Amino acid sequence: MPELPEVEVVRQSLEPLLLNQTIKALEVFYQGAFKSAVSKELPLNKKIIAIKRRGKYLFMILGGKGVIVVHLRMTGKLIYRETDRPTKHDHVRLTLDRGYLYYNDVRKFGGLVYYATEDEAMQALKHLGKEPFDESLTASYLFDCAKNKKRPLKSFLLDQAVIAGIGNIYADEILFQAKLSPLKPCSLVSPEEWESVISAMRDILGEAIALGGSSIKDYIDALGKAGTYQNRHKVYGMAGEACKVCNTMLLKTKIGGRTSVYCPNCQK
DNA sequence: CGATAGACCTGTTTGC
DNA sequence: TGCAAACAGGTCTATC
Numbered sequence: 001m002p003e004l005p006e007v008e009v010v011r012q013s014l015e016p017l018l019l020n021q022t023i024k025a026l027e028v029f030y031q032g033a034f035k036s037a038v039s040k041e042l043p044l045n046k047k048i049i050a051i052k053r054r055g056k057y058l059f060m061i062l063g064g065k066g067v068i069v070v071h072l073r074m075t076g077k078l079i080y081r082e083t084d085r086p087t088k089h090d091h092v093r094l095t096l097d098r099g100y101l102y103y104n105d106v107r108k109f110g111g112l113v114y115y116a117t118e119d120e121a122m123q124a125l126k127h128l129g130k131e132p133f134d135e136s137l138t139a140s141y142l143f144d145c146a147k148n149k150k151r152p153l154k155s156f157l158l159d160q161a162v163i164a165g166i167g168n169i170y171a172d173e174i175l176f177q178a179k180l181s182p183l184k185p186c187s188l189v190s191p192e193e194w195e196s197v198i199s200a201m202r203d204i205l206g207e208a209i210a211l212g213g214s215s216i217k218d219y220i221d222a223l224g225k226a227g228t229y230q231n232r233h234k235v236y237g238m239a240g241e242a243c244k245v246c247n248t249m250l251l252k253t254k255i256g257g258r259t260s261v262y263c264p265n266c267q268k
Numbered sequence: 269c270g271a272t273a274g275a276c277c278t279g280t281t282t283g284c
Numbered sequence: 285t286g287c288a289a290a291c292a293g294g295t296c297t298a299t300c
Contacts, residue, residue, distance in 0.1 A: 002293060002294085003293060003294090006293075032276090032277095056293095056294080071294085071295090072293085072294090073276095073293080073294050073295075074277090074292070074293055074294055075277090075278080075279090075292085075293080089278085105277090106277080106278055106279065107276080107277045107278055107279085107292090107294095108276075108277050108278080109276065109277065109294065109295080110294085149269090149270085150270085151270070151271080155270095155271090158294095160294090160295080167293055167294070168292095168293065168294085169293065170293095214293080216292085216293065217279090217280085217292075217293085218279095218293090219293070256271080256272085257271095257272070257273075257274095258294095259291080259292090
């Protein structure tokens with residue numbers, strides 16, 4: 001599913017459900033979906049005291065130290081139920097005081113990692129770049145990161161070491177709103193243009209969070225609710241259709257191995 | 269350093 | 285209709 005808005009919606013939906021619950025049991029049905037970075041110990045009899053997000057990663061902060069970090073990759077889901085109901089592709093089940101949390105993932109790309117401390121978890125993710133809504137993410141920061149690189153602007157936006165959280169859907173949508181070509185070498189983007197990238201990014205990510213994220217195929221929040229931001233998409237998945245602004249046919253191309261859709265007339 | 273391809277998986281859609 | 289190829293929200297590694 002998940003880019004930053006979807007992960008944030010999952011975080012928000014999980015927070016009231018999990019806070020102050022204790023992990024009574026943790027079962028792993030697919031070994032690749034759970035790793036312990038510290039020992040062979042499981043995070044048992046620990047209370048969940050906070051749920052945080054960094055980029056596309058979720059953090060379940062545990063009392064008495066310990067953190068479970070979750071990445072959903074393409075099709076991962078965290079689903080909460082008050083009564084046990086196993087489903088196809090469940091790979092991990094946490095038994096809590098008042099319910100069950102399932103990690104379900106059709107493609108088995110994502111999973112949970114248990115760290116001894118929050119510091120250790122942050123250390124493992126130190127390569128991540130700035131958060132989109134952090135005020136230290138400025139046009140001059142992006143200009144400096146990009147000025148010596150010829151890579152396409154789209155690849156730059158997808159680079160988690162520069163900005164953490166943008167994925168293929170939102171990169172295309174942001175560039176359409178900013179009126180910039182995904183193919184433009186990022187060194188040629190001016191500070192003014194970086195300003196428009198930042199404002200488009202905050203606009204779109206904020207709106208997507210407010211609407212519960214984009215549900216293309218299987219993305220849903222912790223209670224199984226779909227988002228509606230897919231109805232606001234202007235380019236993603238719409239190659240061959242007319243641009244909503246100028247009626248030019250939207251083009252599709254591959255950039256860094258990812259399908260990219262853009263308007264050759266609006267985006268320069 | 270960078271760009272590209274392949275790997276990791278399963279399910280759905282597309283094309284002949 | 286049937287089957288195979290192509291494709292899918294992501295990231296990591298190897299290779300040129």
